[in-house]
Amino acid sequence: MVETITPRFPRPLSAPGADIGKAVHFGADKPLKLDSGHVLSPFTVAYMTYGALNAAKSNVVLICHALTGDQFVAGQHPVTGRPGWWETMVGPGKPIDTDRFFVISANVLGGCMGTTGPAETDPATGKPYGLSFPLVTVKDMVRAQAMLLDALGIEKVLCVTGGSMGGMQALQWVASYPDRVVTAAPIATAARHSAQNIAFHEVGRQAIMADPDWKAGAYQLEGTQPNKGLSVARMAAHITYLSEAALQRKFGRNLQERESISFGFGPDFQIESYLHHQGMTFVDRFDANAYLYITRAMDYFDLAADYDGVLGEAFRNCKTRFCIVSFTSDWLFPTSENKRIAHALNAVAADVSFVEIESDRGHDAFLLDEPELFAVMRGFLNAAAAQQGVA
């Protein structure tokens, strides 16, 4: 049984007036077979839509979110009360123009914003899954999204896009369902997670698991929250989203609300207090176990591995048109990784464009006000829409 329900979030709503979207519940007859061999059933996918579906159902833009993102790409986030994470990109008249396109974005499998993940209750036990939740992969996330589109009666998407892990999903979408994707715009991403990126993720996971309040993953049952660990994980990760140049420009050695150094370990420097703030606000909206599961899914991502190590084979004979975007100062998903995808696509004669955008803002550039990114996305979508006869 497939039914539409009201999504439930683990955290209270701070903006009760905001659109909370919907969720599709897949019953026992619609199991999700995972890469790990486990079968997840029942499960729920929470999602948001923006704009209107046209009669031909040809104007769908599917947005996939990154590690700590969610389905709230635009408008007010119901839990945090803040603007959606891609507010600059998505909306009426914006590059992904909701006056023209029907935007769908779903919370990923293993997430903590309404889609089934470790923080949800396991119907078999009546208790939170915690670490009994099966490991999920990027491919599993995409499977769940495909089932969502099936449930919504949508066969094809005009474009699938996203940055970072969202870009991984976009790539996986084309590899798994080439006939369902007209165009794909993976941004600041990679077809495999690098050793350095796995290393950073492991630091984050170890920080969470070292927190005594983590309770071997059973913190919900114990009534604790591993906030310290999750916050440190976020702080370490946040550094990787920025660049040395941007940190220097924004913070330098500026002191935080003091005239001189304190000869202590309080937050003397602005950068320290900034990171603390990032860590503290993160724990208010994110689940520690979900962080473990999603980082692991990214670590496991290696698209070429499914094709005997030849990345191009993932895209052989696909008719999807690609636009790949990287940023010069992104050292987490550097240009070289993005270009590797472009070359693999070229080698199998796929239709691919690649753009490297000059920016000193590191990996986070894809979330920020980057006019060149907007110009590329607008142009790419316009061309796709014209080709597909979307008004």
Added chain:
Amino acid sequence: MKTTVPALRADLAAIVAMIPDGARVLDVGCGDGALLEHLIATRHVNGRGIELSQQNVNACVARGLAVLQGDADADLAEYPSQVFDVAILSQTIQATRAPRTVLGHLLRIGQRTVVSFPNFGHWRVRLSLLAKGRMPRTKALDHHWYDTPNIHLCTIADFVALAREQGAVIERALSLDETGRTRPMNPSAWGPNLFAQGAIFMLRGG
């Protein structure tokens, strides 16, 4: 479907005329994609581009073209051999760091290679250097020596020598005059090297 495309510069139109219908084409240094767009609209080619400038790549993407932002000097080595029917290097060879290597790659990547370039052997250029003793500036080459992107200028005779050295067969050679008119030329004769503003060659790898 939109099929109207703006009129093309004369030298580009001459290149279009050389490309067989439905060919697989790689345009190296494709600029804002005007040539590729024409080739797709009028010759129904399967076209790809490489372009250095981000602004130009954006323009190409907005036109719905498949263009990789990249550097001919660095990126051509990664292309497999003989995958394109025609590789085009339009008004670009003189701006590459290693023209000999770039031409070698194009001859390898394409069954045919089309190269167009300004002719530094034109009499005005020669006269200007002789009379003024300064690096020539012409309408086609309107830069100072210190800020020109054209770091490897050559004459028609120079190019013919390089093509032969690379074992390439010259299948067609056109001269370009001031107005952009093209006419077939004997690339080894002294006349075109003195009077042609530019040249377009179609080569085949040896």
